[in-house]
Amino acid sequence: MTGREYAWKRRPGWWLRNRRYLMFQLREAGGVVCALYGLVLLNMLIQLRAGESAYTAFLNLLRTPPVLYLNIVLFALVVWHALTWFMLIGKAQPIQFTRQPLPWKVVFGINVLLWLGVSGAVVYLIFGGI
Amino acid sequence: MLLEPIFWSLFSLGGFITAFLFPVTLFLLFFAAPFHLWPTDPAAYSTFVGHWKEPLVRLFFFVLIGGSLFHGTHRLKFMLMDAGFKGRSAEAFLDIIILNGVAIFGSLGALFYAVRGWLF
Numbered sequence: 001m002t003g004r005e006y007a008w009k010r011r012p013g014w015w016l017r018n019r020r021y022l023m024f025q026l027r028e029a030g031g032v033v034c035a036l037y038g039l040v041l042l043n044m045l046i047q048l049r050a051g052e053s054a055y056t057a058f059l060n061l062l063r064t065p066p067v068l069y070l071n072i073v074l075f076a077l078v079v080w081h082a083l084t085w086f087m088l089i090g091k092a093q094p095i096q097f098t099r100q101p102l103p104w105k106v107v108f109g110i111n112v113l114l115w116l117g118v119s120g121a122v123v124y125l126i127f128g129g130i
Numbered sequence: 131m132l133l134e135p136i137f138w139s140l141f142s143l144g145g146f147i148t149a150f151l152f153p154v155t156l157f158l159l160f161f162a163a164p165f166h167l168w169p170t171d172p173a174a175y176s177t178f179v180g181h182w183k184e185p186l187v188r189l190f191f192f193v194l195i196g197g198s199l200f201h202g203t204h205r206l207k208f209m210l211m212d213a214g215f216k217g218r219s220a221e222a223f224l225d226i227i228i229l230n231g232v233a234i235f236g237s238l239g240a241l242f243y244a245v246r247g248w249l250f
Contacts, residue, residue, distance in 0.1 A: 085146075
């Protein structure tokens, strides 16, 4: 038995019609950028394995002004993706410890605090501290 | 179709991983030293190769790369479908080439480099 296909209703460029759609699409783009950075990190490990000169050449390439400025834009998308992820946790899956579900802003605040804690742990456990 | 719940689960898990771990990692590796925002250069070869000896660091990068690839490629698939790249054969192409190709082989590549020099 096959299900009926839902008819496609959105027109091309629908996400340019208002600010909320644009922000949504930027968030989606941030998710794709995460995969791009995944490939960059994978290449970093490959260069690390290849030796110091290959690794340093790759790192220097990432630090040339055009790539660095492009990185800032892409990084902003990754941060936007993270923030909206923390926002949606409280909206898509309301956490209910009490009679009434917690407001999404409270859940967002808890997630941001958790994020700061996890980031601190990454600094010390993975990168050896300040 | 059978694997779809698995890909959705990996997408969701990857979302958590990238949201919590990516910003600080990217900041330390790509922005801290060039903009003089950190006392040391966490990405410098001598520093990074020292940390890379730790199994926890290797596991961290494997999880980070795998999670980001499964999350991002799944999003890309639906963005492309949104842009009009749709239909059964197009979806099958996206599933096989993008999800399977990039996410699975990329994750296996990360696993290989994570265990190489540690387990073999």
